Amino acid sequence: MWNRIWAIVTKELRQLSRDRMSFGLIVMIPLIQLMLFGYAINTDARQLPAGVVDLEQSSYSRALILAAEASQVVQFTAQYSSMIEAEAAITRGEVKAVLYLPSDLDGRLLRRRAAGENPELSEPLGQWLVDGSDTVVASSIRGLRNMPLQEVVDQAFVPGSPTLEVVQYFNPEQRTVVNIVPGLLGIILTMTMVLFTSAAIVREREQGNIEFLITTPVQPFELMLGKIVPYVLVGFVQIAIILGAGNLVFDVPVRGRLDYLAMAAMLFILASLTLGLVISTIAKSQLQAMQMTVFVLLPSILLSGFLFPFEAMPRPAQVFAEALPATHFMRMSRAIILRDADIFSLQYDALALLAITAVGLLIASSRFSKRLN
Amino acid sequence: MTRDGTGMAVEAQGLTLRFGHTLAVSALDLAIPRGSIYGFLGPNGSGKSSSIRMLTGLLKPTSGQARVLGETLPGGEEKLRRRIGYMTQKFSLYDNLSVQENLDFVARIYGVPRAQAKQRRDELISVYELSDQRKQMAGSMSGGQRQRLALAAATLHRPELLFLDEPTSAVDPENRREFWERLFDLCDGGTTILVSTHYMDEAERCHQLAILDLGVKRADGSPQALMKAMNAWVIEVAGDNLRELKAALGNEPLVLSAAQIGARLRVLIHKKPDITDPLHWLQAKVGSRSLEFVRASLEDVFVSCTGAHHADSRPEELAHVE
Numbered sequence: 008m009w010n011r012i013w014a015i016v017t018k019e020l021r022q023l024s025r026d027r028m029s030f031g032l033i034v035m036i037p038l039i040q041l042m043l044f045g046y047a048i049n050t051d052a053r054q055l056p057a058g059v060v061d062l063e064q065s066s067y068s069r070a071l072i073l074a075a076e077a078s079q080v081v082q083f084t085a086q087y088s089s090m091i092e093a094e095a096a097i098t099r100g101e102v103k104a105v106l107y108l109p110s111d112l113d114g115r116l117l118r119r120r121a122a123g124e125n126p127e128l129s130e131p132l133g134q135w136l137v138d139g140s141d142t143v144v145a146s147s148i149r150g151l152r153n154m155p156l157q158e159v160v161d162q163a164f165v166p167g168s169p170t171l172e173v174v175q176y177f178n179p180e181q182r183t184v185v186n187i188v189p190g191l192l193g194i195i196l197t198m199t200m201v202l203f204t205s206a207a208i209v210r211e212r213e214q215g216n217i218e219f220l221i222t223t224p225v226q227p228f229e230l231m232l233g234k235i236v237p238y239v240l241v242g243f244v245q246i247a248i249i250l251g252a253g254n255l256v257f258d259v260p261v262r263g264r265l266d267y268l269a270m271a272a273m274l275f276i277l278a279s280l281t282l283g284l285v286i287s288t289i290a291k292s293q294l295q296a297m298q299m300t301v302f303v304l305l306p307s308i309l310l311s312g313f314l315f316p317f318e319a320m321p322r323p324a325q326v327f328a329e330a331l332p333a334t335h336f337m338r339m340s341r342a343i344i345l346r347d348a349d350i351f352s353l354q355y356d357a358l359a360l361l362a363i364t365a366v367g368l369l370i371a372s373s374r375f376s377k378r379l380n
Numbered sequence: 381m382t383r384d385g386t387g388m389a390v391e392a393q394g395l396t397l398r399f400g401h402t403l404a405v406s407a408l409d410l411a412i413p414r415g416s417i418y419g420f421l422g423p424n425g426s427g428k429s430s431s432i433r434m435l436t437g438l439l440k441p442t443s444g445q446a447r448v449l450g451e452t453l454p455g456g457e458e459k460l461r462r463r464i465g466y467m468t469q470k471f472s473l474y475d476n477l478s479v480q481e482n483l484d485f486v487a488r489i490y491g492v493p494r495a496q497a498k499q500r501r502d503e504l505i506s507v508y509e510l511s512d513q514r515k516q517m518a519g520s521m522s523g524g525q526r527q528r529l530a531l532a533a534a535t536l537h538r539p540e541l542l543f544l545d546e547p548t549s550a551v552d553p554e555n556r557r558e559f560w561e562r563l564f565d566l567c568d569g570g571t572t573i574l575v576s577t578h579y580m581d582e583a584e585r586c587h588q589l590a591i592l593d594l595g596v597k598r599a600d601g602s603p604q605a606l607m608k609a610m611n612a613w614v615i616e617v618a619g620d621n622l623r624e625l626k627a628a629l630g631n632e633p634l635v636l637s638a639a640q641i642g643a644r645l646r647v648l649i650h651k652k653p654d655i656t657d658p659l660h661w662l663q664a665k666v667g668s669r670s671l672e673f674v675r676a677s678l679e680d681v682f683v684s685c686t687g688a689h690h691a692d693s694r695p696e697e698l699a700h701v702e
Contacts, residue, residue, distance in 0.1 A: 014488035018477070025476045219472035219533075222436050223489045224461040377457070379438045 011225050015233025019207075023237060029203075033241050037195045037248045044191055045257050048314070049183045052147040057081035058102040060093050062110040071132070074154060075106055080147050090136075097138050104148050107134040177345045185260075188253035189344040190313040192272075193333040195249060196242055197279055197307045198300075203241070204283030205296040207234045208375065213293060221377040228372045235280040242276035243269075250344075263343035267350040271343060274360040275336035281367030282332060288374040307333035335359045389414045389541050389572035390435060394444035397430050397595075404430040406595045407444065412574060412588070414540075417567050419586035420576035421682065427595035428576035429469060432543050435574070436466050449541055462490065465539035467530050469546045475519025479510050479529055482518055483536060490537040504532040508562070524555035531559070535566065542566065544575040548582065560585055580679045591685045598685035607676045612636050612684040613658040614676050617645040619669025629665065637683045646674075648684055 023029060057075075061068050076083055085102055087093040093105040109115070115132050135152070139145040178185045208230075211217045220230070246268075253259040261268070282303060290296035308314065310324055311333040317325065328334045335356035342348035350357070390412040397405040405427040412418045420428040433439040435448055437457030446453045451460045473482045483504060487497035505511055508528040513521055518529060527547060534542060544563075548556045560582065567573055575586065583589050583603065590600040599606055617625065622645045629638040629647060634655065636648040647662065655661045659671055 010491060011489055014485055018474070018481075018485050021481065022474065022476050214475070215468065215470040215472045216474060217472075218438065218468045218470075219466065220489075221438060222461065222464070222466040223486070224458070224491065225489050377437075378440055379433060 008226070008229060011229045012233045012236070015225075015230060016236045019234060019237040020240075023241075033199065033244060034248065036199060037245045038252060040195055041188070041191060041249055041252050042256070044187055045184050045253065048187050050143060050314075051181065051183065052144055053079055054082045055080060055103045055144060055147065056084045056101070058085040058087050058093055058096055058105040059083050060087045060090060060105060060107045063108050063112040065113060067116060068108045068112050071108060071112075071154075072106065075151060078151060078154065080151055081106075093136060097136060100138075103138050103141075103144050105136040107136060109133060184253075184257045185345065186341065188249065188257060188259040189340040190311075190337050191253075192246060192249050192340050193275065193311060193336040194304075194308055194313055195245060196272075196276060196336075197333045198304055199245060200238060200242055200276055200279035201283040201286065201303055202297070202300045203238050204235055204280045205286035205290065205300050206293050208284065208287035209290050209293050209296045212291075218379070221379075227375040227377065228368075231281075231284055231368060231371050231375065235277070235284065238280055239273070239276050242272065242279075246272050259344075261344050262347040263345075264347075264350075267348075268340065268343045270350055271336065271339040271353070271357070274357055274364070275332055275339070278332035278335075278360045278363040278367065281364050281371060284371040285367050285374070288371050303331070307331050310334070312337045329359065330363070332360055332363055387414055388412060388447075389416075390418075390446065390448050390574065392435070392444065392446035395431065395434055395441050395446055396443045397427075397434060397439060398442040403595050405434065405441075408597055410446070410590065410597075410600075412572065414572050415567065415570055416587040417563060417573045417575065417585070419583045419589035420574070420592055421578070421580075421583040421589050421678075422576075422592035423578055423686075425594075426592040428592055429545050430595075431592070432466075432545050432574065432576060436460075436464060436543055462537060463540050465534035465537065465542045467534040467542070467544045467547055469549065471518070471526050471530060471550075473518050473526075473530060473533055476517055478515050478517055479505065479513050479521075480515065482529065483533060486533045486536050492537060500536060504536060508532045523550040524552065527551050527555070527559065528562075531562065535571075539571065541572045541574070544573065546576050546578070548577065548579065556582070580677070580682065584678050591682055593686040599681065603678055603681075606681045607678060610676045610681050610684055611651050612648040612676075612680065613651060614674050614680050615647050615649065615658060615662055616641075616672050616674050617647060617662070617666050617669050618643060618672070619666070625666060625669070632665070639683075646680075648680055650684075 059072055061072065072083065075081060081104060083106075085096060087096060087105065090107060093107065096102050097105060112132060115130060118130065119132070135148050137145050137148045175181060208217070211220065250259075250261055254261060283300070286296055286299045286303075290299055306328065310320065310328040311317070311331055312328075313333070317328065317334065317337075320328065339350075339353050339356050342353055343350065388411055390410055392408055392410040395405060395408040395410075396403070408427075408431055420431060422428050430439060434441050435446055435453070437453055437460060440454050448456075448460055449463050451457075453460075474485070477485065480501065483501045484497065487501060492500060505514055508531065510525065510528060510532070513525055513529075518526060521529070527550060531544075531547065534544075548559055551559065556579075563573055563575070575582070577583055586603065588600065588602050589606070591598045591606075601609070619625075622640055622643075626638045626640060626645055629635045629645075634650045634652060636650055638645055638647045640646075649655065649658050649662065659673065663671055
């Protein structure tokens with residue numbers, strides 16, 4: 008039995024090494040995607056194009072505009088003379104937001120000073136008109152609501168200290184890339200692992216090899232295992248590439264123990280590979296296998312907690328996402344890499360991955376019958 | 381010499397295979413003696429491949445059963461795996477592995493011990509004249525070389541029974557002749573061979589054969605016996621305007637087929653009691669053209685067995701007779 012599995016493993020490796028394109032993609036996919044996503048994905052919006060309607064044209068209003076720009080959230084690119092013009096510019100998509108400063112800004116400032124620290128009596132100085140369709144943009148602008156006024160007027164207007172202070176663990180500079188890189192491990196591995204194995208059996212079927220193979224003494228389970236083992240190696244190579252490059256280029260630390268990470272990765276790779284095998288036994292052609300892979304990949308990107316916090320999703324979506332290997336690995340990899348978590352505190356996710364693997368292997372082996380009809 | 385004592389490598393009763401509404405194989409009975417070369421002759425879609433796949437356990441028959449090397453099918457497939465070899469119609473080894481790598485893979489899958497496997501591999505490479513291609517990728521080889529590699533792979537574990545599904549469809553006539561020599565060598569060594577073909581000359585080389593058509597076995601026996609027992613007279617007509625005559629004879633219910641061969645028209649007439657003198661009967665229909673009785677060929681047997689539907693639109697492959 009082990010002989011036959013090993014025969015299939017070496018055969019797969021040999022074929023893979025001869026397929027230069029696939030071989031190149033094993034290295035290039037993680038590298039390119041890491042660069043692309045590492046630089047591009049950013050959930051705190053910066054330098055949003057904004058307009059200004061300054062009806063006051065005083066030193067106060069100019070100071071306020073400068074202060075808003077200094078926050079780096081917005082960059083003023085246009086001046087409008089009225090609210091109507093400004094709304095039209097937002098509709099056209101020219102700017103994402105407009106800062107509206109009324110002509111009685113001076114008076115408002117005075118009244119605010121009179122109100123002192125009594126917030127009920129104070130009124131807003133101006134208004135942000137925001138294209139709220141993108142919630143990330145909207146929340147970034149909302150952050151400017153309590154813009155510090157020190158630079159605008161004197162210290163007397165500083166509002167009281169915040170009720171609660173926030174201490175940011177693990178990512179004090181709040182760089183998105185720190186959270187993205189460990190997550191990207193899960194996404195890239197899902198993509199290559201599921202894709203490679205989903206094509207594995209289908210390819211043998213399409214090229215006619217399967218008809219010979221099933222007249223030999225080889226057992227379905229042996230064939231399945233022999234098919235996935237080579238890609239475990241591929242998976243580890245990709246992990247090394249992503250973490251190495253993530254550390255060099257983006258300065259993402261690996262705080263946890265590498266052996267814990269390797270254990271978590273092993274569980275995840277096995278789960279993804281068996282998922283690919285299940286697809287492979289269902290799909291009739293490589294094209295179908297590809298489509299089904301995308302069907303797994305998209306929710307893995309969107310629902311696994313890679314881009315959006317898992318906890319913020321509605322309950323049914325969470326239940327669905329629990330069935331995706333990426334969801335569990337996302338938690339484990341972030342926990343180990345960023346929070347130096349102990350693998351034994353991640354038992355739930357580890358068991359979930361094991362369960363997915365076991366169920367997957369069972370389904371794949373039972374679906375792959377040694378018959379053609 | 382036999383394990384089950386019957387002397388039969390394959391016995392089948394009522395093997396039937398249905399795909400949805402189509403009947404691929406209908407109530408096939410077979411008795412294939414050990415140590416012989418047995419042929420399945422029929423056009424594409426006649427059920428040859430399906431029958432072979434049922435006998436190798438790849439397809440589960442809808443009904444009926446078979447005993448192959450003493451194992452009952454369906455049910456005994458796994459026990460059979462090591463004892464049978466199967467060469468598929470389409471090349472089914474790996475294009476991006478070399479000759480040697482393909483054979484090594486097959487040896488390991490069949491669990492041939494390492495030392496023995498190497499020896500066997502080298503032996504096969506020399507027997508099947510693949511020494512020059514030893515390191516060549518299978519995908520870049522010629523049809524004949526691939527076919528020899530496929531046969532080497534199918535016989536590597538020395539099977540008692542070898543199934544060959546249209547093994548010569550991708551090779552030239554020269555290679556086909558050589559290929560058959562190799563089959564007779566294997567047969568001499570005690571291997572039972574079941575081969576499907578749509579070439580008449582190949583069918584004629586078999587010890588026994590079954591003529592399949594639309595999933596039904598129309599006749600079986602040795603080629604000589606089949607020709608002798610044919611239920612039709614064969615008469616060749618020489619003269620002019622043969623195309624016209626062929627069209628006219630096509631309407632005669634007792635004329636099974638009329639096919640032009642060079643300057644003559646080969647006419648098959650159904651042996652029926654209402655025709656006592658076929659020459660006289662035909663002369664009345666062909667006018668002054670000359671007639672001659674000729675010896676039946678296997679193709680005549682085939683045409684008379686498969687009936688009128690092949691007589692006019694003779695399948696392409698049957699025209700390949702050398």
